[in-house]
Amino acid sequence: xxxxxxxxxxxxxxxxxxxxxxxxxxxxxxxxxxxxxxxx
Amino acid sequence: xxxxxxxxxxxxxxxxxxxxxxxxxxxxxxxxxxxxxxxxxxxxxxxxxxxxxxxxxxxxxxxxxxxxxxxxxxxxxxxxxxxxxxxxxxxxxxxxxxxxxxxxxxxxxxxxxxxxxxxxxxxxxxxxxxxxxxxxxxxxxxxxxxxxxxxxxxxxxxxxxxxxxxxxxxxxxxxxxxxxxxxxxxxxxxxxxxxxxxxxxxxxxxxxxxxxxxxxxxxxxxxxxxxxxxxxxxxxxxxxxxxxxxxxxxxxxxxxxxxxxxxxxxxxxxxxxxxxxxxxxxxxxxxxxxxxxxxxxxxxxxxxxxxxxxxxxxxxxxxxxxxxxxxxxxxxxxxxxxxxxxxxxxxxxxxxxxxxxxxxxxxxxxxxxxxxxxxxxxxxxxxxxxxxxxxxxxxxxxxxxxxxxxxxxxxxxxxxxxxxxxxxxxxxxxxxxxxxxxxxxxxxxxxxxxxxxxxxxxxxxxxxxxxxxxxxxxxxxxxxxxxxxxxxxxxxxxxxxxxxxxxxxxxxxxxxxxxxxxxxxxxxxxxxxxxxxxxxxxxxxxxxxxxxxxxxxxxxxxxxxxxxxxxxxxxxxxxxxxxxxxx
Numbered sequence: 128x129x130x131x132x133x134x135x136x137x138x139x140x141x142x143x144x145x146x147x148x149x150x151x152x153x154x155x156x157x158x159x160x161x162x163x164x165x166x167x
Numbered sequence: 168x169x170x171x172x173x174x175x176x177x178x179x180x181x182x183x184x185x186x187x188x189x190x191x192x193x194x195x196x197x198x199x200x201x202x203x204x205x206x207x208x209x210x211x212x213x214x215x216x217x218x219x220x221x222x223x224x225x226x227x228x229x230x231x232x233x234x235x236x237x238x239x240x241x242x243x244x245x246x247x248x249x250x251x252x253x254x255x256x257x258x259x260x261x262x263x264x265x266x267x268x269x270x271x272x273x274x275x276x277x278x279x280x281x282x283x284x285x286x287x288x289x290x291x292x293x294x295x296x297x298x299x300x301x302x303x304x305x306x307x308x309x310x311x312x313x314x315x316x317x318x319x320x321x322x323x324x325x326x327x328x329x330x331x332x333x334x335x336x337x338x339x340x341x342x343x344x345x346x347x348x349x350x351x352x353x354x355x356x357x358x359x360x361x362x363x364x365x366x367x368x369x370x371x372x373x374x375x376x377x378x379x380x381x382x383x384x385x386x387x388x389x390x391x392x393x394x395x396x397x398x399x400x401x402x403x404x405x406x407x408x409x410x411x412x413x414x415x416x417x418x419x420x421x422x423x424x425x426x427x428x429x430x431x432x433x434x435x436x437x438x439x440x441x442x443x444x445x446x447x448x449x450x451x452x453x454x455x456x457x458x459x460x461x462x463x464x465x466x467x468x469x470x471x472x473x474x475x476x477x478x479x480x481x482x483x484x485x486x487x488x489x490x491x492x493x494x495x496x497x498x499x500x501x502x503x504x505x506x507x508x509x510x511x512x513x514x515x516x517x518x519x520x521x522x523x524x525x526x527x528x529x530x531x532x533x534x535x536x537x538x539x540x541x542x543x544x545x546x547x548x549x550x551x552x553x554x555x556x557x558x559x560x561x562x563x564x565x566x567x568x569x570x571x572x573x574x575x576x577x578x579x580x581x582x583x584x585x586x587x588x589x590x591x592x593x594x595x596x597x598x599x600x601x602x603x604x605x606x607x608x609x610x611x612x613x614x615x616x617x618x619x620x621x622x623x624x625x626x627x628x629x630x631x632x633x634x635x636x637x638x639x640x641x642x643x644x645x646x647x648x649x650x651x652x653x654x655x656x657x658x659x660x661x662x663x664x665x666x667x668x669x670x671x672x673x674x675x676x677x678x679x680x681x682x683x684x685x686x687x688x689x690x691x692x693x694x695x696x697x698x699x700x701x702x703x704x705x706x707x708x709x710x711x712x713x714x715x716x717x718x719x720x721x722x723x724x725x726x727x728x729x730x731x732x733x734x735x736x737x738x739x740x741x742x743x744x745x746x747x748x749x750x
Contacts, residue, residue, distance in 0.1 A: 130715065133630070141715060146191040146317075148191065148317065149191075153624075153625040154624055154625060155624060156621065156622045156623050156624040156625075157305075157621065157622030158305045158306075158309065159212065159215055159216065159305065159619065159621060159622070160621065160622070160624075162216055162309055162312075162314070163216060163217070
């Protein structure tokens with residue numbers, strides 16, 4: 128991911144290692160939402 | 168190729184992924200333990216998920232941290248815990264029945280099984296050949312519903328023990344030595360599996376101390392084989408039928424190995440601030456202390472209590488010292504009464520508390536402002552004892568007892584012959600502190616029990632101000648402090664969020680709420696220490712949407728992911744220095 132300091136414009140990259148399952152959780156809005164969706 | 172015991176435990180419970188170091192795996196969960204601090208929220212989350220009943224074969228709710236019930240909010244939580252346990256199929260362990268890890272080891276540990284707990288010291292049951300892991304409350308809530316526990320497959324390090332402990336040297340010194348060598352970051356992403364000829368000399372209680380405090384190394388967990396020592400321990404508790412052997416193959420391979428000669432160890436002390444600031448006791452001998460305590464989930468065993476009793480019997484606690492013992496369980500306390508230990512302790516001037524671990528996290532027996540406290544406990548992060556300017560030293564139970572007599576930190580070897588501790592033929596068998604579930608009853612929620620806040624989906628782009636810039640080794644105590652005044656709100660996220668970073672930046676909650684959303688920048692190791700759900704949920708509730716750090720503690724990513732989608736995992740920056748200058 129790219130991190131930008133909006134004030135100065137300086138930027139750097141950072142990695143955030145996620146498994147597909149973890150990515151799905153984040154996109155769902157957390158484990159509660161993700162699990163509820165899985166049970167529905 | 169031979170398999171380690173750890174690999175056997177993992178592969179026999181593997182339901183998702185491949186057991187390759189670093190790959191995400193999912194394990195089935197045989198047993199679950201919950202505490203009154205983090206477990207209350209886990210039960211609320213379990214209810215929010217809509218599961219009809221707890222699925223794992225053994226689930227136990229413990230009221231062990233905040234047992235004093237100093238106001239109705241504690242009592243409300245305990246009533247809620249007892250009611251949900253009854254309804255959903257968990258044994259309830261009453262306040263005073265003991266500290267979850269000690270009690271679980273005594274009453275429920277079964278070699279070869281998996282255990283997931285809402286407390287970072289859950290690995291204690293690894294002393295009985297279990298794979299026991301501390302996790303965030305939401306991970307535990309999912310496991311209660313029958314879901315697997317997901318985590319990165321750790322590297323497995325064999326800790327090869329040789330020799331035997333010398334007089335006045337204890338299991339606490341073993342784990343302090345490992346902390347001295349490896350620091351609190353040294354175990355991240357790893358499981359330590361203990362082996363070697365030195366094992367034979369370590370009692371179950373000593374293995375428990377080592378496995379327990381592996382949490383301070385950042386380990387996923389620690390594993391000991393289940394052998395004759397384990398069988399003897401369970402038999403004394405009347406549970407011999409639960410014993411089964413668990414051991415690595417003779418040609419087992421490991422990712423790494425550490426060698427430790429037990430004969431070469433000496434009594435050690437961790438200086439205030441972090442459990443890895445370890446020095447020989449001689450370096451701090453003579454330091455005046457006002458408070459000495461023995462107990463917590465690390466040093467509350469019969470062996471600890473009996474050692475202390477042997478040292479203080481017929482002597483008198485120094486007038487300037489408050490000396491408090493916390494037996495790890497009701498069984499131990501009852502056995503102490505039956506075996507005559509209590510009378511000698513009381514005669515010497517010791518205070519014997521009911522079984523609780525609360526004071527380790529500032530719930531009761533808070534030291535005087537600026538006072539030095541010497542503790543046979545596990546953690547000494549600044550402020551954890553309940554007062555901001557604390558100075559907590561960590562040590563073994565025998566160093567603590569010797570120091571309680573003199574009023575200064577004392578090398579116990581100066582006392583002469585070390586105490587001869589014998590195990591009772593049987594421990595007390597009382598189960599009066601347990602309440603079995605029957606699937607019935609109403610669930611009453613006190614006014615301090617609030618609904619679980621929900622996260623929001625992560626957007627493609629996050630535009631938010633940096634709310635707080637931190638240094639290295641940020642503990643969950645820094646993020647969401649311990650202490651009775653805070654932990655009473657464990658089931659009330661809006662209230663507990665107001666304490667976030669209280670000792671780091673008291674203005675943080677107001678600033679975060681005013682901003683609406685924001686980012687925290689950490690240094691190296693964000694979120695070490697207690698598996699405190701509030702350390703993730705609190706900042707999320709205040710609007711924190713991401714944490715940027717060079718490394719997170721082993722349990723923190725799970726906590727962050729588990730609590731909300733709005734706190735991203737810790738990131739490993741590409742910049743050579745961290746945090747990058749532009750932040």
